[in-house]
Amino acid sequence: MRKRILLVTLLVSVLGIVLLSVLFTDVFYRQSIEAVNGQLQIYMDVYAAERQGEPLTQEGAEAFAAELRGVRVTFLAADGTVLGDSEADAAAMEDHSGREEVAEALENGEGFAVRDSATLGYDSVYYCRTFEREGETYLVRLATQANSGFAIFVDALPTVLLLLAVDIFICLFVAWLATSFILRPVEKLTQEAATAAGKEVRTSYPELQPLAKMMNDMNAEIGSQLARMREDRSIEKLVLNSMEHGIVIFRSAEEIPLINRTARYLLGYEKNEPIACFSEDAEIAAVLAAGEPATLARRIGGRDYSFRFTFGEPANVLLITDMTDIMAAARSKNDFIANVTHEMNTPLTSIRGFAELIGAGAIPPEKLESVADTIIRQSDRLSHLIRSIINFSAIDSDDLPDYEVDLTEIVRELAVNFEPSLRQKSITFTLDAEEGVKVFSRRERLVEILNNLVSNGIRYNKEGGSLAVRLTGGAAPVLSVSDTGIGISKENQGRIFDRFYTVDRSHNGEGGGFGLGLATVKKLCQRAGWKLSVESEEGVGTTFSIQFCPKK
Numbered sequence: 001m002r003k004r005i006l007l008v009t010l011l012v013s014v015l016g017i018v019l020l021s022v023l024f025t026d027v028f029y030r031q032s033i034e035a036v037n038g039q040l041q042i043y044m045d046v047y048a049a050e051r052q053g054e055p056l057t058q059e060g061a062e063a064f065a066a067e068l069r070g071v072r073v074t075f076l077a078a079d080g081t082v083l084g085d086s087e088a089d090a091a092a093m094e095d096h097s098g099r100e101e102v103a104e105a106l107e108n109g110e111g112f113a114v115r116d117s118a119t120l121g122y123d124s125v126y127y128c129r130t131f132e133r134e135g136e137t138y139l140v141r142l143a144t145q146a147n148s149g150f151a152i153f154v155d156a157l158p159t160v161l162l163l164l165a166v167d168i169f170i171c172l173f174v175a176w177l178a179t180s181f182i183l184r185p186v187e188k189l190t191q192e193a194a195t196a197a198g199k200e201v202r203t204s205y206p207e208l209q210p211l212a213k214m215m216n217d218m219n220a221e222i223g224s225q226l227a228r229m230r231e232d233r234s235i236e237k238l239v240l241n242s243m244e245h246g247i248v249i250f251r252s253a254e255e256i257p258l259i260n261r262t263a264r265y266l267l268g269y270e271k272n273e274p275i276a277c278f279s280e281d282a283e284i285a286a287v288l289a290a291g292e293p294a295t296l297a298r299r300i301g302g303r304d305y306s307f308r309f310t311f312g313e314p315a316n317v318l319l320i321t322d323m324t325d326i327m328a329a330a331r332s333k334n335d336f337i338a339n340v341t342h343e344m345n346t347p348l349t350s351i352r353g354f355a356e357l358i359g360a361g362a363i364p365p366e367k368l369e370s371v372a373d374t375i376i377r378q379s380d381r382l383s384h385l386i387r388s389i390i391n392f393s394a395i396d397s398d399d400l401p402d403y404e405v406d407l408t409e410i411v412r413e414l415a416v417n418f419e420p421s422l423r424q425k426s427i428t429f430t431l432d433a434e435e436g437v438k439v440f441s442r443r444e445r446l447v448e449i450l451n452n453l454v455s456n457g458i459r460y461n462k463e464g465g466s467l468a469v470r471l472t473g474g475a476a477p478v479l480s481v482s483d484t485g486i487g488i489s490k491e492n493q494g495r496i497f498d499r500f501y502t503v504d505r506s507h508n509g510e511g512g513g514f515g516l517g518l519a520t521v522k523k524l525c526q527r528a529g530w531k532l533s534v535e536s537e538e539g540v541g542t543t544f545s546i547q548f549c550p551k552k
Contacts, residue, residue, distance in 0.1 A: 010171050014167070017163055017167055018164075021153065021156065022153070024156075028152050029152050040142045040144060048129075051064055052131060056083045059084070060075065060084055061073040061075055061084035061090075062086045065086030065087075072085070073086040074096075074140070074143070076102060077138055078130075079095075079097060080095045080096045080102060081095065099126070102141065104128070109129065111126075114146065123145070123148045125146045126141055246263030246267070246318075247260045247318070247319060248263045248275070248318040249316070250275070251315050253274040267320075293309060294309050296309075303324040304322075305323060306319075307319075340385075344382060344385065347379065351382075354375050358371065403440070403441075403442065405439055405441055405446055406436070408436060410443065411471055414447070414450050415431050425458060425463055425465070427464070427467050431469050432470045433471035437472070445524050448521075452517035452521050453521060456518065457482075457483035461483045461484060461485035462485055466484050467482070467483050468480075468482045469482075476550045480546075481543070482544075486539065487540050488536040488542055489538045525546060528548075528549065529549050530546050530548050530549060532544070532546055
């Protein structure tokens, strides 16, 4: 910047001097022409006063020129014919009537012109005036050499060059001094801005205060952007570390640009250490060597995970997904299909078998009634299974409004309805229900839940066992159903709410149990936001509890 200022200053100064030199040359040239013209007019006045009567001949012109010390004298007739000339042969000279100064003199009495003389080869100043002699007009023209503008400039050139040299030196010094004073505050301000480190940039120069303000605004904006970037980075780390999926971005087993908390835990990764399984696991090592997308299944800590490798530039990605629930759902689906097939195949086989026997006439008439009862019973069982499946599926599309329901009343009604079943297995039934316990739901939903829980308590109870239903009120009512039945093992407690899953396979749906009751209870509780829990000990008994939402 300093060099540019010096160069511009020098260029402006030099151009100024050159232009002034040309301008002064023109002024001097014009002044010299005017001076010569004035001198010629004086000479012409001398001729008018002293020599007007002399002959207009070559000799007369030379004599007058000698008196004027070198001024060229020319006598002309009114028609432009040269009568005499002090520097050339008049007879050999052309007609001068077209000359500028002659034409002007014929028109105005006197004329003036400056031109290069084609005859003599230099710039000449001409002055011409008309005179009268014996009734005839003639012209006298005086001419002298004048310095041209170029000649004046050439004469002044040494002085101009000297001035240029002095000017260049002065300009360089002054420009260097000025730029130092101008740029030093700017450089100081720049250094202060570079080392401000978030502090306010200040200057004592009013001219630089807008620049300082702009720097402060820029620093504030940059600081704000950096803060947002740090915040975004923190959010990204929080999101990555909060994900249940493991994410690893890697270039090799040793170079890991990013790994979240889940992946570090699952892979046993230590900072600045390579990922062990990338080299120790032969199948993973083969995938990395091939560089082709692949998905591998691995079991870690008793849970199933999917390792999905994706390769690209500038890095590769490993996504670790917990597949335990998905595989459990797949097993549940397989169990569902197997159970549905079994539950439907048993009555259908029985119905088809008896139908074929009846069609073949292989059943004696006295047993037809018994066979018909069996067919009807198996048809009812199949119909009940289908209704249970439809009822379970219909829960998702149930959008009827809720209302306040007296749960105590429903519990007491159901206790009466189950008396025959309780008596059949000699089960002791105990009911402890507070009065006026109300829940915001719908009656049919609560009846469905109680029917399933009490039915299971009877079905899986032992002969002569006990069944207790307890209902407590308060802000969040609690309903519990406890039995002294076969109980549920620890490994099965997580699956009893799956569809078509039954703890005691020996029942095979007898008495209406298809493994959909608890699944229905769980689905209804989840939909309403109630908390469903189970406590059980194998061979001792089971307690199901439902904590209802606080009253609205």
